[in-house]
Amino acid sequence: MASQQLLSVPSFSLLPKVSPFHPPLLSTPRKLSLFHSTTCSPLQSSSNSRITNLQAVTNTCSETESNAPTETTALTLRNICQGFVPEHILHRQALMEEIGFVFPTDIQREALPTLFTGRDCILHAQTGSGKTLTYLLLILSLINPQRSSVQAVVVVPTRELGMQVTKVARMLAAKSTDAEVKGCTVMALLDGGMLRRHKSWLKAEPPAIVVATVASLCHMLEKHILRLDSVKVLVVDEVDFLFYSSKQAGPVRKLLTSFSSCDKRQTVFASASIPQHKHFVHDCMQQKWTKRDVVHIHVSAITPMPLCLLHKFVVCGKKNKHQVLLALLESDAPESAIIFVGEQSEKSKKAGNDPSTTLLIEFLKTTYNGSLEILLLEEDMNFNSRAASLTEIRQGGFLLVSTDIAARGIDLPETTHIFNFDLPQTATDYLHRAGRAGRKPFSDRKCIVTNLITSEERFVLQRFENELMFSCEELMF
Numbered sequence: 102m103a104s105q106q107l108l109s110v111p112s113f114s115l116l117p118k119v120s121p122f123h124p125p126l127l128s129t130p131r132k133l134s135l136f137h138s139t140t141c142s143p144l145q146s147s148s149n150s151r152i153t154n155l156q157a158v159t160n161t162c163s164e165t166e167s168n169a170p171t172e173t174t175a176l177t178l179r180n181i182c183q184g185f186v187p188e189h190i191l192h193r194q195a196l197m198e199e200i201g202f203v204f205p206t207d208i209q210r211e212a213l214p215t216l217f218t219g220r221d222c223i224l225h226a227q228t229g230s231g232k233t234l235t236y237l238l239l240i241l242s243l244i245n246p247q248r249s250s251v252q253a254v255v256v257v258p259t260r261e262l263g264m265q266v267t268k269v270a271r272m273l274a275a276k277s278t279d280a281e282v283k284g285c286t287v288m289a290l291l292d293g294g295m296l297r298r299h300k301s302w303l304k305a306e307p308p309a310i311v312v313a314t315v316a317s318l319c320h321m322l323e324k325h326i327l328r329l330d331s332v333k334v335l336v337v338d339e340v341d342f343l344f345y346s347s348k349q350a351g352p353v354r355k356l357l358t359s360f361s362s363c364d365k366r367q368t369v370f371a372s373a374s375i376p377q378h379k380h381f382v383h384d385c386m387q388q389k390w391t392k393r394d395v396v397h398i399h400v401s402a403i404t405p406m407p408l409c410l411l412h413k414f415v416v417c418g419k420k421n422k423h424q425v426l427l428a429l430l431e432s433d434a435p436e437s438a439i440i441f442v443g444e445q446s447e448k449s450k451k452a453g454n455d456p457s458t459t460l461l462i463e464f465l466k467t468t469y470n471g472s473l474e475i476l477l478l479e480e481d482m483n484f485n486s487r488a489a490s491l492t493e494i495r496q497g498g499f500l501l502v503s504t505d506i507a508a509r510g511i512d513l514p515e516t517t518h519i520f521n522f523d524l525p526q527t528a529t530d531y532l533h534r535a536g537r538a539g540r541k542p543f544s545d546r547k548c549i550v551t552n553l554i555t556s557e558e559r560f561v562l563q564r565f566e567n568e569l570m571f572s573c574e575e576l577m578f
């Protein structure tokens with residue numbers, strides 16, 4: 102199969118042709134949209150003084166848009182967190198310098214002051230904008246490492262994202278060099294994990310923070326091995342994904358309403374995409390997923406797609422897609438790239454066909470001459486292989502072939518290129534796939550998202566462009 106595809110590599114004229122259907126990429130300055138329920142006054146945030154054009158949208162809600170405050174941009178994360186996050190964490194060399202968390206990103210600057218007041222929040226900001234650190238800093242401001250109880254829970258949709266969040270949480274919460282200060286323990290309660298070991302751990306000395314997938318968490322709650330009585334903050338990351346997932350939505354609702362009460366905890370939802378967010382905020386209050394004064398913090402509301410991403414497309418036939426991809430890899434020479442492939446249909450599985458991911462990996466292994474390591478990540482792999490792939494990926498220099506399992510939340514800052522070998526199903530999926538690149542908040546570097554489409558799929562891509570307000574250039578060859 103692969104050898105047949107070795108034939109000829111098309112050569113590209115990489116002169117982009119701007120799509121006639123769309124305006125050029127928006128180069129709008131950063132805009133903030135702060136939407137909050139039950140109150141019509143501006144948020145008590147560092148940017149209050151700059152919020153203008155307050156406009157009542159409904160009788161209970163208000164939405165504002167303003168230019169970014171300039172006088173607050175020199176604020177450091179330390180300034181914002183002082184008095185809330187323990188000093189030893191703010192002092193940590195690793196946090197402030199080595200890792201480069203010195204200045205807050207937009208969502209951190211806008212959300213942290215509100216989060217520190219104890220209000221429930223919906224963090225709605227672009228991919229790669231630093232939502233994880235935002236909610237982890239809140240968690241660290243609330244937990245008491247001396248207490249032996251679960252005080253914060255972060256719910257994530259996939260094991261991979263859970264491993265990543267756990268790693269950042271452990272790094273931030275580690276024991277201080279000052280022997281007096283106890284570090285916080287962080288447990289990863291993820292699908293496919295060693296639940297028996299976790300049960301003993303939970304009984305012996307409950308960790309302060311639990312990062313969990315919904316199924317594993319509910320299992321522990323139903324068996325009364327884990328209790329949420331002492332939980333001060335409950336975070337649901339990629340909240341829209343969880344609520345729209347047929348398998349996970351029920352358990353998430355139960356978690357929010359039956360296993361614990363919104364009155365007794367601070368609730369934080371995070372995502373780069375919250376479709377119909379006004380309905381969602383309404384549902385949050387009605388269904389008691391959050392308290393009634395929940396705040397929707399919407400950063401970059403008019404540019405959901407990060408501006409550092411350039412979007413391109415190549416029209417090609419299904420049969421020469423592999424060759425086109427190879428040519429693109431040679432011409433673009435990515436530093437690290439993710440190639441997204443559609444999931445195999447049940448019909449194709451039943452017919453005994455190889456999945457597209459396997460075919461593509463075989464093809465690349467026999468044709469690609471570059472230096473990047475070719476890796477695979479997909480649902481059907483066992484958890485150990487998935488973990489091994491992720492570990493290798495994190496060392497950089499990879500060409501990762503993946504299904505949408507890698508599309509949500511995974512943070513691989515070295516990724517310079519995304520290839521949609523198959524178009525995603527929805528604009529939201531496009532947003533999250535594209536957002537796996539361009540994940541260095543203060544970098545000017547442009548990253549590239551290239552779509553390999555058939556001529557019939559052009560209108561689907563145009564729909565995504567309209568919905569997400571970006572424009573795609575055609576590559577001719």
Ligand SMILES: Nc1ncnc2c1ncn2[C@@H]1O[C@H](COP(=O)(O)OP(=O)(O)OP(=O)(O)O)[C@@H](O)[C@H]1O
Binds near residue numbers: 227514536541
């Ligand atoms: N204040 C900061 N300064 C520098 N880098 C930061 C800062 N905050 C976060 N980062 C880095 O930005 C990258 C993206 O952060 P994060 O994974 O939290 O994004 P996100 O908003 O959750 O994205 P997604 O919606 O795709 O999940 C990470 O590599 C993180 O280390």
